[in-house]
Amino acid sequence: xxxxxxxxxxxxxxxxxxxxxxxxxxxxxxxxxxxxxxxxxxxxxxxxxxxxxxxxxxxxxxxxxxxxxxxxxxxxxxxxxxxxxxxxxxxxxxxxxxxxxxxxxxxxxxxxxxxxxxxxxxxxxxxxxxxxxxxxxxxxxxxxxxxxxxxxxxxxxxxxxxxxxxxxxxxxxxxxxxxxxxxxxxxxxxxxxxxxxxxxxxxxxxxxxxxxxxxxxxxxxxxxxxxxxxxxxxxxxxxxxxxxxxxxxxxxxxxxxxxxxxxxxxxxx
Numbered sequence: 001x002x003x004x005x006x007x008x009x010x011x012x013x014x015x016x017x018x019x020x021x022x023x024x025x026x027x028x029x030x031x032x033x034x035x036x037x038x039x040x041x042x043x044x045x046x047x048x049x050x051x052x053x054x055x056x057x058x059x060x061x062x063x064x065x066x067x068x069x070x071x072x073x074x075x076x077x078x079x080x081x082x083x084x085x086x087x088x089x090x091x092x093x094x095x096x097x098x099x100x101x102x103x104x105x106x107x108x109x110x111x112x113x114x115x116x117x118x119x120x121x122x123x124x125x126x127x128x129x130x131x132x133x134x135x136x137x138x139x140x141x142x143x144x145x146x147x148x149x150x151x152x153x154x155x156x157x158x159x160x161x162x163x164x165x166x167x168x169x170x171x172x173x174x175x176x177x178x179x180x181x182x183x184x185x186x187x188x189x190x191x192x193x194x195x196x197x198x199x200x201x202x203x204x205x206x207x208x209x210x211x212x213x214x215x216x217x218x219x220x221x222x223x224x225x226x227x228x229x230x231x232x233x234x235x236x237x238x239x240x241x242x243x244x245x246x247x248x249x250x251x252x253x254x255x256x257x258x259x260x261x262x263x264x265x266x267x268x269x
Contacts (some may be wrong), residue, residue: 001033001036001038001259001262001263002036003038003039004038004039004262004266005039005041005138005141006030006039006041006143006262007040007041007043007128007132007141008026008029008030008040008041008043008145009042009043009044009128009142009144009145010043010145011124011145011147011148012026012044013026013030013042013091015027015055015084016044016050016055016082016091017049017050017105020178021178021228022145022178022227025145025174025227025254026145026146028255029174029254031084031089032254032259033258034087035255036255036259038259041092041137042089042091042092043091043092043094043128043131044091044093044094045093045100045120046078046080046100047100047104047105048100048101048103048104049103049104049105050093052080055082056082056083057080057082058080059078063079063092063131063135064077066130068126069195070122070123070191071119071122071190071191075099075123076096076097077094077096077123077130078095079092079094079095079131080092080093080095092131094123094124094128094131096123096127098116099119099120100120102114106180107180113180113182113184116185117148117184118184118185118191119191121147121151121184122195124151124152125151125152126159128152129152129155129156129160132165133163133165136165137165138165138168139166139169140168140266141169141170141171141262141265141266142169142170142171142172143173143174143262144171144173144174144217145174145176145227146176147210150216150217151192151213152171153173153216153221154202154217155195155197156220157171157201157220158220159196159197168267170222170266171221171222172221172223172224172225172262173218173221173223174224175214175218175224175225175231176228177228177229177230179210179211180210182209183207183208184208185208186208189205189206192205211234214235215238218238218239218242218244219242222244222245222265223244223245223261223265224239224244224245224247225258225261226246226249227249228249245261
């Protein structure tokens with residue numbers, strides 16, 4: 001895998017957000033790949049709870065400035081970047097005043113999901129892809145972590161299917177046992193259809209709950225990794241209907257097993 005390129009896209013990454021199974025695994029997967037000579041890029045949302053001064057985030061003017069269309073609205077894309085101390089790994093932050101300035105991540109002070117989480121997920125997916133296009137950086141593997149990143153496989157396989165930069169890219173989705181209650185806005189499916197993604201391809205997210213959003217990611221991925229030891233029976237059964245490789249939950253040999261899993265997805269030269 002030396003000199004291969006892996007794009008890590010995660011809703012949470014330490015040290016920028018609190019340590020959880022998801023934020024730690026996303027960081028360690030990138031760190032381990034980087035230590036083996038893999039070229040890595042990490043993307044995450046610039047949530048308002050992230051301390052920009054402490055983590056030394058700064059805006060990248062040459063990457064910022066474009067507008068992304070979400071449900072027929074132009075939403076300005078701001079790109080910020082930081083380096084993880086000691087690791088020499090760059091992290092790119094997808095930002096927008098409307099979606100990410102608030103001092104919270106997914107829920108309000110009452111623990112209720114933000115009403116625009118569906119649009120935030122669409123904006124994040126498009127923002128990552130458009131920024132990677134601007135960087136002209138063709139990844140061999142795109143590794144997705146977290147439900148807010150889970151629309152990215154659908155968008156890559158449908159909205160960006162003619163984009164030559166991603167022709168050879170393989171998508172890996174990690175699944176975690178961190179569900180949210182209820183559903184995202186019921187109009188999510190209409191907002192995705194607005195991007196000329198067909199009824200057939202959006203059927204899975206017609207009811208946009210945690211499980212269905214992950215099912216969409218699964219059916220548009222080339223490989224699945226169990227990021228948590230316990231995954232719901234519904235998701236486990238759904239994975240079995242897909243003809244794709246699956247890596248079970250790893251405890252001690254994450255570094256080698258992840259890299260081997262990536263390598264097996266990449267066609268031999």
